[in-house]
Amino acid sequence: MDSFGEHTVLSRSKVPEVTLAFWTIKIMSTTVGETGADYLAVHAGLGTAVTDVITLAFLAAALTLQMRVPRYVPWIYWLTVVLISVVGTQITDALTDGLGVSLYVSTSVFAAALAATFAAWFASEGTLSIHSIVTSRREAFYWTAILFTFALGTAAGDLATEAVGLGFNLGVVIFGALIAIVTAAYYLGANAVACFWIGYILTRPLGASLGDLLSQSREYGGLGLGSIYTSLGFLTVIIGLVALLTARDRTTTKLRA
Amino acid sequence: MSIRTFLYRSVAALLLATGAPAGAVLFAPSAAGPARAQSPEPSKLGNLASFRIIAADGRALLDKTDLADAKARLKDLETAWDEAEAGLKPRAAADWHVLDKAIDRALTAVRAASPDPGACRSAVDEVVATIDRFAGRT
Numbered sequence: 001m002d003s004f005g006e007h008t009v010l011s012r013s014k015v016p017e018v019t020l021a022f023w024t025i026k027i028m029s030t031t032v033g034e035t036g037a038d039y040l041a042v043h044a045g046l047g048t049a050v051t052d053v054i055t056l057a058f059l060a061a062a063l064t065l066q067m068r069v070p071r072y073v074p075w076i077y078w079l080t081v082v083l084i085s086v087v088g089t090q091i092t093d094a095l096t097d098g099l100g101v102s103l104y105v106s107t108s109v110f111a112a113a114l115a116a117t118f119a120a121w122f123a124s125e126g127t128l129s130i131h132s133i134v135t136s137r138r139e140a141f142y143w144t145a146i147l148f149t150f151a152l153g154t155a156a157g158d159l160a161t162e163a164v165g166l167g168f169n170l171g172v173v174i175f176g177a178l179i180a181i182v183t184a185a186y187y188l189g190a191n192a193v194a195c196f197w198i199g200y201i202l203t204r205p206l207g208a209s210l211g212d213l214l215s216q217s218r219e220y221g222g223l224g225l226g227s228i229y230t231s232l233g234f235l236t237v238i239i240g241l242v243a244l245l246t247a248r249d250r251t252t253t254k255l256r257a
Numbered sequence: 258m259s260i261r262t263f264l265y266r267s268v269a270a271l272l273l274a275t276g277a278p279a280g281a282v283l284f285a286p287s288a289a290g291p292a293r294a295q296s297p298e299p300s301k302l303g304n305l306a307s308f309r310i311i312a313a314d315g316r317a318l319l320d321k322t323d324l325a326d327a328k329a330r331l332k333d334l335e336t337a338w339d340e341a342e343a344g345l346k347p348r349a350a351a352d353w354h355v356l357d358k359a360i361d362r363a364l365t366a367v368r369a370a371s372p373d374p375g376a377c378r379s380a381v382d383e384v385v386a387t388i389d390r391f392a393g394r395t
Binding site for chain 1: 303304332335336339340341343344345346347348349350
């Protein structure tokens with residue numbers, strides 16, 4: 001999927017090129033984010049409300065940092081994504097478990113909110129391209145859209161489980177197949193921006209299903225690694241890739257300077 | 258969900274699961290065969306015995322008025338139940354929510370600022386009774 005980045009030359013974009021490493025980190029951050037929030041709420045016994053406040057504070061800090069730095073810095077960017085992934089999931093959970101909002105309603109509302117974000121973004125900037133996130137306003141649109149893709153992906157994934165009993169085994173197959181279709185469409189010349197955002201939404205339930213497949217006990221059809229080891233494994237891969245991206249980014253910057 | 262839909266779903270899931278790369282370890286025998294055959298009318302959620310044991314432990318500790326230990330045991334239940342969510346919920350979401358709410362109420366009761374022993378006992382009893390009802394024992 002490297003060629004997602006070929007469409008434009010990046011100059012001062014605040015967000016990374018869309019490569020295989022990008023998607024790998026994105027998918028794995030879903031699992032890590034969810035387990036992290038779950039760990040604080042249940043194992044550490046902080047409860048949902050306190051956990052929500054903590055992650056929200058972390059997200060506010062990371063997002064402030066991300067918006068302030070003049071250029072793309074891998075660890076800040078990916079920390080923001082992981083935290084948005086957690087908060088997006090928590091918003092959906094709070095609506096479903098806390099307020100008893102139906103998943104049909106929340107799925108529709110988040111889909112509408114995402115559509116509205118894209119509409120406002122396009123009306124304001126004349127483009128939805130993720131290769132030209134060069135102003136604060138565009139970056140604000142970018143992160144708002146990302147927050148809603150995570151909330152929508154969570155709600156839609158949960159709805160699939162509740163309404164039709166979709167488990168993670170089948171989930172990995174279905175969401176994987178849908179992403180394969182979008183990837184094929186992209187290479188066959190479909191709109192790159194549309195493909196990117198559809199892929200971004202679909203990788204949320206794929207990441208969740210994949211994490212469950214590894215972590216759930218064999219009794220339930222998983223590989224039985226447990227959520228802690230699965231997340232630690234994913235976290236290791238994420239840190240390794242971010243370190244690699246940072247090293248590569250430094251080389252590029254030096255060459256450019 | 259009717260028995261027929263459930264069977265269709267199980268067969269479809271089984272077919273897909275065995276086709277997946279991790280097919281060899283997907284769907285342990287307990288989900289498909291022997292465990293089910295023993296119980297006359299098993300829960301759609303599958304074997305909940307491990308959760309029943311923890312809940313019953315908690316109940317016994319409450320009888321001994323050992324609230325701190327009972328709280329700790331019920332936290333084990335919370336952790337185990339939470340950990341198994343992705344595996345259990347797709348089997349029967351409605352049943353899962355009924356038991357989830359029952360466990361929530363038990364946790365709320367034992368974690369109250371000044372717990373009411375009677376309320377704690379009946380809330381934990383309800384968890385055990387719900388599991389038994391799903392297992393077709395009552």
